[in-house]
Amino acid sequence: MPWVACGLLLTVAACMASGNETPLNEALEPVLSGGHLSRAEVGVHVVAVASGRVICSRDAMRRFIVASNEKLVTAAAALEILGADYRFETALYGCGPVRGGVLRGDLILRGGGDPTIGGRYDDENAIDVFRRWARNLRSKELRGVTGDVVADDTFFDRRYRHPNWTRYPAWNWYYTTTSALSVNDNCVVVTVEPGLEAGAPASAAFAPASAPLKLLNLCETATKRHAIWFDRSAGEDTIKVGGHVRLGSAGYSGEVTVPDPPLYAATTLKQAFEEEGLRIGGRARVLPAADPALYEEADRLCLRSTALPPVLHTMVKRSHNHYAEQVMKTIGAEAQGVGSWEAGAAGAGGMLRRIDFSDDEFCLDDGSGLSRENELTPALLTSLLVEMARSPYGPAFAQLLPVAGVDGTLGRRLTEAPYHGNVRAKTGYLSGVGALSGYATTRSGVAVAFSILINDSHNPPGTYSMRQKLDAICRAIIDGA
Numbered sequence: 001m002p003w004v005a006c007g008l009l010l011t012v013a014a015c016m017a018s019g020n021e022t023p024l025n026e027a028l029e030p031v032l033s034g035g036h037l038s039r040a041e042v043g044v045h046v047v048a049v050a051s052g053r054v055i056c057s058r059d060a061m062r063r064f065i066v067a068s069n070e071k072l073v074t075a076a077a078a079l080e081i082l083g084a085d086y087r088f089e090t091a092l093y094g095c096g097p098v099r100g101g102v103l104r105g106d107l108i109l110r111g112g113g114d115p116t117i118g119g120r121y122d123d124e125n126a127i128d129v130f131r132r133w134a135r136n137l138r139s140k141e142l143r144g145v146t147g148d149v150v151a152d153d154t155f156f157d158r159r160y161r162h163p164n165w166t167r168y169p170a171w172n173w174y175y176t177t178t179s180a181l182s183v184n185d186n187c188v189v190v191t192v193e194p195g196l197e198a199g200a201p202a203s204a205a206f207a208p209a210s211a212p213l214k215l216l217n218l219c220e221t222a223t224k225r226h227a228i229w230f231d232r233s234a235g236e237d238t239i240k241v242g243g244h245v246r247l248g249s250a251g252y253s254g255e256v257t258v259p260d261p262p263l264y265a266a267t268t269l270k271q272a273f274e275e276e277g278l279r280i281g282g283r284a285r286v287l288p289a290a291d292p293a294l295y296e297e298a299d300r301l302c303l304r305s306t307a308l309p310p311v312l313h314t315m316v317k318r319s320h321n322h323y324a325e326q327v328m329k330t331i332g333a334e335a336q337g338v339g340s341w342e343a344g345a346a347g348a349g350g351m352l353r354r355i356d357f358s359d360d361e362f363c364l365d366d367g368s369g370l371s372r373e374n375e376l377t378p379a380l381l382t383s384l385l386v387e388m389a390r391s392p393y394g395p396a397f398a399q400l401l402p403v404a405g406v407d408g409t410l411g412r413r414l415t416e417a418p419y420h421g422n423v424r425a426k427t428g429y430l431s432g433v434g435a436l437s438g439y440a441t442t443r444s445g446v447a448v449a450f451s452i453l454i455n456d457s458h459n460p461p462g463t464y465s466m467r468q469k470l471d472a473i474c475r476a477i478i479d480g481a
Contacts, residue, residue, distance in 0.1 A: 024056040027480035031472050032058075036465070040456035045378035046477055049389050049439070049447045055481045056450075060382075063363065063375040064453035067428030068319045069435040070369030073362075073376070075312050075400060076384055077348035078327050079393045081335050086308040088114035088330070090181070092133060092269075093298040098142065106147035106282070107301075108294060109269055111181030111262070112155055113333065114306045115326040118184035120173070120255070121314050126183035126265070127208055130272030133302040138276060148282035149270045151262035154290035155180035156329045156339030160261055161234060164371040171232035171239070171256045175370060178325040179261035180339060183268050185322050186261045188213060192228050192241055193251035195221040204241045206256070210271035210284075212263050218242040228252050235259055262286045309396065316400040316426060317408035321368035328367025341366055352380070355387055369428060378451040381437045385449035389439070398424055401438050414471055418443060419478060425450075429467070432460030436470040442481040450477055 024046060032042055045060035047053065078086075089112040096105020118126035160177040161170065168175040177186045188206040195201055202219035214237055219228060222244035231240040239256050258264045266284035274280055287294075315323035325341075332343025335350075345364040352362055361380050365373035388397045402408025405420035409427040414420065425438025437451035452473045454466065461469070 022054075022056055024477065024480045025058060028056065028058065028473065028476050031476050035469075036456055036459055036461050037454070037469055039458045040454055042473075043378040043453040044451070044473065044477075045382045046448050046450045046481055047382045047386055049386050049449055052386065055446070055448060056477065057379070060379040060451075061361070061377050063361070063377055064435075064455050065372050065430065065433045066369055066374055066376045066381075066453060067430045067433045067435050068321075068369040069376065069381060069426050069428040069437050069451075069453070070364070070367065070374045071316050071319065071324050072381060072384060072426050072437060073348055073352070073364065074324050074328055074331075074367040075316050075397065076388055077331055077351045078308060078312060079397065080351050081331050081347050082308055084309060084393060084396065086334075088112050088116075088306045088308070088311070090114050090117060090304040090306075091300050092302040093295060094145075094301050095294060095298045096147065101141050101143040103142065103145045103147070105145075106150050107145055107269075107280075108150045108152055108287070108298065109181060109266060110152040110155075110295075111179065111265070113180050113182075113326050113330040113339070114304065115182055115185075115311060115320075115323045116306050116314075117182065117265075117304065119187075119322070120185060121318060121320065125208075126268050127272045127275075129183075129304065130269045131276050133269075134273045134276035134278050137301060138278065142278065144279035144281070145273075146281040149266045149273075149280060149284045150287050151181050151266035151285070152287045152290075152294075153180040153262035153265075154287065155333055159340065160186075160259070162325070162341060162366050162371060164365060164373055166234075168370065169231070170234035170236075170259075171230050173255040173257060174321060176257045176322045177259065177261050178322070178329060179265075180329075180333075181262040181265040182322070182326060183261075183265045184208075185255070186264065187255040187257050188239075188264075189253055190215075190230060190239060190241060190256050191251065191253040192219055192245050194245045194247050194249055197221065198223045198247050202241075202245045202251075206239065208268050208271055210267040211258060212237060212260055212267055212284075213258060214238040216240045220244050221247050223247055230254060230256050232256055232259070260286075312400055317402050319409050319427065321370055324368035325366060352384075355383065357383075370430075372430065372433075376453075378437075378453050381451035381453075382449045385437065385439065385451075389449065398439060401426055413467060414474065419475060422478070423474060425474075427467075427470075429463055432456050434466035434470050436474055440474070440478050442478050444481065446481060448477070448481060450474070452477075 333339035428435030
């Protein structure tokens with residue numbers, strides 16, 4: 001059952017329409033009129049959670065680019081549409097009879113959008129997960145497979161990279177690819193080590209070694225210089241490594257995205273099984289198209305089931321873009337029958353309409369906020385926050401948010417009293433865009449939902465400067481409301 005209601009919005013709209021200036025509006029003016037903010041577009045909205053009373057409103061009905069504050073909508077939509085008990089499932093099927101300890105057919109790895117099979121925030125990588133599967137099968141006397149390892153990623157579409165991310169480097173893990181079969185955040189780890197002498201080629205390799213990639217090593221060993229770069233063009237399977245690695249140093253390692261996530265998952269599973277002594281007679285490949293008939297006679301051999309709440313926890317608290325896109329496409333697959341960005345946005349937009357928002361108040365384009373086509377109003381975000389606080393998901397939703405001075409992307413911000421531990425909010429940053437929306441209790445004891453959105457295209461400040469501005473506004477809200 002939907003948890004949404006529209007009473008709060010009517011209250012908010014009525015208060016905003018009155019046009020009355022509040023004391024907090026006046027208190028914010030010194031903060032907003034100085035430095036870069038005097039030329040920036042700034043929206044601020046503060047609402048008392050209990051009553052819905054508007055405490056502060058500045059350009060609150062104006063649409064802003066919101067960066068990672070988009071993840072608040074993605075998380076709320078996931079809880080309403082998928083439900084808190086939803087589980088992502090990744091399964092391995094055997095197609096064919098087992099005779100003499102050998103599967104006479106293919107292994108099919110069927111993906112359900114799980115973003116947690118390996119990656120920077122997981123305790124084990126995908127090789128570890130799949131080797132455990134292999135050991136389990138060996139304990140049941142399976143020794144080999146005559147056929148292929150087939151990746152079935154048809155739960156999602158095959159647009160692996162969002163079309164509005166062209167301004168971002170395709171190789172960088174922060175802008176990684178999306179697929180119903182995703183392992184290791186759809187990244188490999190590239191390691192660069194110095195050669196034996198200055199001027200010698202550096203040593204470079206990626207892991208897992210079975211990944212369907214090529215490596216072009218242009219990096220050299222140097223006496224003093226130590227600057228290494230990676231590159232991979234969108235859609236290309238060659239990783240370029242260049243620059244200089246200092247002689248005698250420990251070198252460097254970093255993550256680089258893969259262009260074909262399902263094939264990467266299949267090759268990783270094949271490598272893991274072979275390392276555990278399970279012989280694979282065929283190759284790794286991707287299922288050409290959805291084929292439900294494949295599973296009519298297949299046996300499920302292994303299953304990984306991942307709950308939604310910890311996925312949302314990593315997505316929001318750590319602002320993990322890959323998780324957000326996996327969740328957005330899952331919303332589309334479950335609500336619209338198509339695992340695409342468009343279908344996911346349609347599902348999330350439907351949730352916002354049920355809260356009584358009109359189409360001119362929002363534009364949803366991806367799940368993470370990387371696209372600059374995502375636009376929301378400060379009033380929408382505060383209304384969503386209040387609705388979540390009043391919903392059955394209220395406590396769980398609040399726990400997703402970073403806590404000032406404690407954890408997540410706010411762990412080193414607002415560390416002094418009375419802000420430390422008091423502010424629970426989602427951060428957001430793109431070039432020229434800053435966002436901070438969440439909950440706090442003011443010095444006067446009022447629990448509020450707030451949203452601060454900054455769009456500064458004239459003279460965009462760096463990340464640190466933008467954070468300082470957002471934090472200054474947040475302090476003024478807590479001190480003055």
